[in-house]
Amino acid sequence: MSLKIRLSRGGAKKRPYYRIVVADSRAPRDGRFIDRIGSFNPLLAKDADNRVVLDVEKAKAWLEKGAQPTDRVARFFDEAGLLKREARNNPKKGEPGDKAKERAAEKAEKAAAANASAEEPAAEEAASAE
Incomplete structure (x- = not known):
């Protein structure tokens, strides 16, 4: 049985509140859990001090037993000094998709054409003024 330390959602609609629980990885998110930590x-x-409330002793015990925290819970453990979380790097995350790249290219072409057409009359006026 693989154990996860994860968030279980509670609270009303648009007013989330999460419990940090130890659960079987196959159990539903808000369903059966083994221990609340x-x-x-x-x-x-x-x-705020009470944004994250954590029972450090229970968390240490479950980590020693092999429970794997989710990414969000690992952030909390890192802040509490229980676990060292490696920083993630996804360089493609900020890169726009194919459609956005096409739209940007079309927009650049239109802007270049508009600049070129705006410069022609200005160049003619400058030549006639001389």
């Missing part, structure tokens, strides 16, 4: 309230300010 903390909570996370994303509506509070990032510097």
